[in-house]
Amino acid sequence: MKTFVWLVKREFWEHRGGFLWAPLVAGSVFLVLNMMALIAAEVIGMRHGMHFGGSDLHMLIEKADAGDLAKVGTGLDLALLSSTGIIGIVMGFVVLFYCLGSLYDDRRDRSILFWKSLPISDMRTVLAKVVSAVVLVPVIAVVIGIAIGIVQLIMFAIVLSFHGINAWQLLTLAHPIRTILAMITAVPLYALWALPAVGWLMLCSAWARSKPFLWAVAAPLVTGLMVTWFNIMGLFNLSSTWFWHHIVQRIILSVFPGSNLVFDEHQMQAMAQLGDDAPSAILTPGSSFLLLGSVELWIGVVAGVALIAAAIWFRRVRDDS
Amino acid sequence: MNAVVTASGLVKRYKQSVALDGVSFEIPAGRIVGLIGPNGAGKTTALKAILGLTDFQGQLNVLGFDPRSQRNQLMEQVCFIADVAVLPRWIRVSEAVDFVANVHPRFNRSKCEAFLARTKLQPSMRVKQMSKGMIVQLHLALVMAIDARLLILDEPTLGLDILYRKQFYQTLLEDYFDENKTIIITTHQVEEIEHILTDLMFIRDGKIVLNTDMDAMGDRFAEVMVSADRAADARRLNPLDERQIFGKSIFLFDGADRATLESMGEVRRPSVSDLFVATMKGTYA
Numbered sequence: 001m002k003t004f005v006w007l008v009k010r011e012f013w014e015h016r017g018g019f020l021w022a023p024l025v026a027g028s029v030f031l032v033l034n035m036m037a038l039i040a041a042e043v044i045g046m047r048h049g050m051h052f053g054g055s056d057l058h059m060l061i062e063k064a065d066a067g068d069l070a071k072v073g074t075g076l077d078l079a080l081l082s083s084t085g086i087i088g089i090v091m092g093f094v095v096l097f098y099c100l101g102s103l104y105d106d107r108r109d110r111s112i113l114f115w116k117s118l119p120i121s122d123m124r125t126v127l128a129k130v131v132s133a134v135v136l137v138p139v140i141a142v143v144i145g146i147a148i149g150i151v152q153l154i155m156f157a158i159v160l161s162f163h164g165i166n167a168w169q170l171l172t173l174a175h176p177i178r179t180i181l182a183m184i185t186a187v188p189l190y191a192l193w194a195l196p197a198v199g200w201l202m203l204c205s206a207w208a209r210s211k212p213f214l215w216a217v218a219a220p221l222v223t224g225l226m227v228t229w230f231n232i233m234g235l236f237n238l239s240s241t242w243f244w245h246h247i248v249q250r251i252i253l254s255v256f257p258g259s260n261l262v263f264d265e266h267q268m269q270a271m272a273q274l275g276d277d278a279p280s281a282i283l284t285p286g287s288s289f290l291l292l293g294s295v296e297l298w299i300g301v302v303a304g305v306a307l308i309a310a311a312i313w314f315r316r317v318r319d320d321s
Numbered sequence: 322m323n324a325v326v327t328a329s330g331l332v333k334r335y336k337q338s339v340a341l342d343g344v345s346f347e348i349p350a351g352r353i354v355g356l357i358g359p360n361g362a363g364k365t366t367a368l369k370a371i372l373g374l375t376d377f378q379g380q381l382n383v384l385g386f387d388p389r390s391q392r393n394q395l396m397e398q399v400c401f402i403a404d405v406a407v408l409p410r411w412i413r414v415s416e417a418v419d420f421v422a423n424v425h426p427r428f429n430r431s432k433c434e435a436f437l438a439r440t441k442l443q444p445s446m447r448v449k450q451m452s453k454g455m456i457v458q459l460h461l462a463l464v465m466a467i468d469a470r471l472l473i474l475d476e477p478t479l480g481l482d483i484l485y486r487k488q489f490y491q492t493l494l495e496d497y498f499d500e501n502k503t504i505i506i507t508t509h510q511v512e513e514i515e516h517i518l519t520d521l522m523f524i525r526d527g528k529i530v531l532n533t534d535m536d537a538m539g540d541r542f543a544e545v546m547v548s549a550d551r552a553a554d555a556r557r558l559n560p561l562d563e564r565q566i567f568g569k570s571i572f573l574f575d576g577a578d579r580a581t582l583e584s585m586g587e588v589r590r591p592s593v594s595d596l597f598v599a600t601m602k603g604t605y606a
Contacts (some may be wrong), residue, residue: 006423014411111409114460116374117401118424121393319375 007128011102018094019132023141024179027148030083036312038159042281079152084145084183085258091141092256095133095194099201100312101253102129122315126202130308133198134191138257142183150176164287171172188255189291196300197254199307205283220248249314250300298321323350325471326371326419327501330379333366333527340366341377350470351416351500352534353517357602358524361464364507367524368475369503372401384470391581397427401470404479407459408448414459415444421463433466436496454485462488465497474506478513486510490517511594521593523600530600544591545572545582555585562599573599 012019061119103126106112115125153176158165224247228240253259291297326348333341340363348354358364369375369589373395374390385581386395387411387529398423408417414437440458448456457477464472498504506514521538523531533541547555552570558564558581560572573591574582591599 003424006420010416012418013413013416014409026580054368106409109410110407111405113401113407114409117396117399117403118421119393119396119426122426286547315377319369 004128004131007120007124011129011132012136014111015094015098015132018098019137019140022090023087023144027087027117027144029082030086031148031151031155032089035155038155041124042159046153052054063235070173073173073175073197076153076156076170077176077179079156080149080174080176080179081183082243083148083152084142087141087145088257091137092259094200095137095255096252098137098199099129099133099198100212100216102133103202103206103311105206107318123312126206126308126312126315129202130198133255134194134282135187138187138190141257142187146183150155151181185289186257189260191291192297193260193291194257195304196250196307197252197304199304199311202250203311203314205308206318207309215251220251226247246296250303254300261298322583324348325350325352325384325505326505327382328367328370328380331377331381332379333363333370333375335379335580339527339557341370341379343379344524344527346522346529346532348503348505348520352496352501352519353504353506354520354522355511355514356505356522356524356595357511357560357593358507359601362511363527364524365475366403366527367505368473371474372396372399372538398465399471401473401474402457402460402464402468402475402477404476405453405460405481408456408460410449410475411450412448413444414442414446415443417448417463418444418468421467425467427468428463429468433439433462436462436465436492438549444469453480454482457485460494461492465492470502472502472504474504476508477506478508480511486513490514493517511597512592515593518593521598525604526557531596539590540550541576542591542596543574543577543579543582543588543594545574545586545588546570547586551585553558558582562595562602 064172106115109312153171153174157171160170161167200220201212201216204212204219208215224244227243231240322471324347326346328344328347331344333339338361342361342363344367356364356367364378366375370377370381371383371388373392376389383395384398386392388395392580392601412420417431418430418437422428422433431598437459440455440462441453441539442451442459442462446455451459478489481489492511495505506518518535520534521531522529541542542546542561546566547570549568549570552563552572555572558572558577562573564571569586573595579588
């Protein structure tokens with residue numbers, strides 16, 4: 001266990017830039033842009049004598065009915081979530097490239113000979129990398145996302161309070177605790193959902209003699225094109241959309257958090273039906289666990305485990321240094 | 322009996338070549354073995370087999386373990402320095418020490434820090450900022466702090482200047498080696514390790530062509546400096562090799578009668594490099 005912790009620590013040392021600084025910088029840039037927008041709005045507002053807040057907005061809120069207030073709450077939830085969205089995209093790229101390099105880079109620079117000179121099994125090495133990709137990176141991203149989101153909310157609250165609006169009253173309309181909980185519960189689900197992609201990318205990383213990126217992306221793309229071609233030719237009764245949807249997307253793009261929402265047609269329909277309330281309704285702790293009931297998730301998990309097992313095997317036998 | 326490495330009939334084939342062609346040998350404890358051969362002779366493959374880094378056919382026992390299936394137990398007792406280029410470039414000195422200290426059960430941290438204190442390495446330095454010589458100092462400090470029974474060095478001083486090379490072997494001898502430890506070295510800088518070796522193994526085209534301890538080597542091989550008028554006599558004794566220096570001929574003999582040789586000229590023990598060149602004649606032809 002101690003060894004495992006140190007193996008994960010090693011991954012963090014090596015990839016501090018991607019694991020920590022990338023989400024931090026992305027979040028901070030987002031924050032700064034928001035701040036600039038707020039200041040710009042204030043300045044323009046003052047120049048043109050317009051009032052966003054003041055007694056008008058105050059009155060507006062007091063006169064608003066329950067439905068309107070719910071929309072304000074949703075808006076604030078989105079403000080809290082939006083930074084996580086940006087960070088999530090950055091994190092997806094970090095995990096993608098981390099996995100592709102994880103079992104390849106040290107073969108290329110031959111430092112694998114140093115790692116292999118230590119009494120650590122290949123299984124532990126590979127699993128530590130899997131855990132780094134599907135637990136450590138998302139946890140760091142979520143913590144940073146929550147911190148940035150809270151700063152963002154406070155920023156809005158301060159600006160509003162300049163205009164005589166009780167920021168606390170507005171905040172009670174939002175669901176910050178629920179939203180934060182939803183983000184935290186998304187971590188274990190992400191780990192399960194991303195497993196086939198992480199497994200596939202790491203398998204390519206362990207297997208490829210060169211250019212793992214090309215293999216990881218080109219192989220499924222070419223296969224997908226073949227399937228589509230056969231489909232057009234009517235040779236076999238293969239559904240090409242099914243293949244693109246359940247194989248190609250799952251083994252490459254599942255590293256992006258939230259991709260389960262985008263790829264799942266039912267979820268998308270549900271979101272459309274929910275209308276304005278959709279984002280916050282989807283992103284409750286309860287709704288993220290709905291995914292646990294989907295067969296597709298568990299098939300993906302099984303495939304991911306098999307791919308990781310293959311990656312471990314290649315890590316052991318690949319002999320090219 | 323107390324063999325550290327026992328190999329019999331090792332065979333390793335790559336697609337186009339045979340790297341090990343039925344190699345058998347035994348290395349007892351407390352020896353420093355030089356595994357020497359031309360490029361592509363199979364040295365590195367043999368070391369990789371011992372380290373469980375490659376698959377092969379045949380029997381191999383290292384410290385009682387089969388390197389293919391018991392690699393993890395084996396690596397607690399075996400240390401390995403490939404060449405200086407294998408420490409990860411991103412790692413800091415302090416991180417490397419922390420990591421090895423926490424994953425290696427036989428690592429002695431204070432010993433490692435004592436070695437590092439004798440160098441110019443700072444804890445915050447990264448490998449990519451170091452010279453090759455400093456990298457090998459760090460690697461050596463890590464390895465020497467591990468209480469291992471077998472140390473394998475594959476071209477450990479490649480690309481180092483002579484100061485670092487001398488220091489490397491000196492440290493190894495003075496602070497590391499004892500009768501419980503065994504060291505296997507491959508290198509092309511034969512002259513520099515000649516005086517520290519206890520055993521010599523020549524490998525050529527995947528076969529062991531010479532396996533001897535240094536004392537026996539001195540008894541078996543002899544070099545005689547013969548003046549030009551006696552050269553024809555010497556040639557009749559089937560020398561391994563002949564070269565000319567200052568108008569005299571130097572002949573290298575394998576197992577020739579001492580008394581006969583001494584009657585022809587000055588007899589001395591050949592250097593490992595001369596013996597190597599003579600043995601490997603025609604390798605690249």
